[in-house]
Amino acid sequence: MVPAKPRPAPHPGPRCATHHRAEKKRRKAAAHETYTQKTYGLGPGDYARLRELQGGRCAICRRATGATKALAVDHDHACCAGPVSCGNCVRGLLCSPCNRTLGHARDELDFFKRAYRYLKNPPARQLEVDP
Template sequence: MDESRECGRCGQLRPTESFLGATGRSFLSCQQCREYARRINQASRDARPGSNRAMNLWTKYRITEAFYDELRSRQGYRCAICGIHEDEIPATLAGRPRKDGKPSAQAFRLVVDHCHGTSAIRGLLCNGCNSALGHFRDSVEALRRAMDYLESEPLTVPPRAVV
């Protein structure tokens, strides 16, 4: 007996396997709806003037490419925390390989740092500094404790007995 379930998008009863991706991941919508959504999204991107970079900056941070470039210039093209110049940061490809075979876009070398509470832009950081702030969950107290830890005297280890 073939099992089926209702698609969360179109409401049609579809075979259970049409809700599974190539890796076995389960989806709420059927394969036909996912493919349709992919085509619509691609057509929307193709019809939109401007770059994906501009779209990403606006969608995520509500800033323009011009503002991002002005901020880079204002910071001397350096990370606002460690001061590394963006030319010294290895250029990496962004994301997974594209299905259409086109090369992936180069990732931003300096990423936009923002307050997760207010969404206010704080500056541009290298990936390492941005990740570090993320690991500290933007907590000033946790960063102070980390500074105290780094400034503390290292532990003394008793010498090993020679056998």
């Protein structure tokens, strides 16, 4: 019997599809770790520890887990000028919608107080009371 030729690897490198996916996942995680360290001043493993501390969910809505898209590192923009954070102004991990909401509010507490009052007593309720 003639020995079978080795099947050519479907991806670059001498890997089967399963090992290719595992290597791709490992590289993506390593790149994300490097990014969070350089951009937000987090130490090695700090992102994972922060995520664990938050129960693996967005700190605000508590719904998003970051399974599809990694949770964003939220930090106080007033602390550091420029594209890189000092690391002391990191507040937590947020999903994209919650992070955008904070960004649009520009971290103004008054915005959230107004939003709370609006939700508790919407203006349309006054229409029902007035004759």
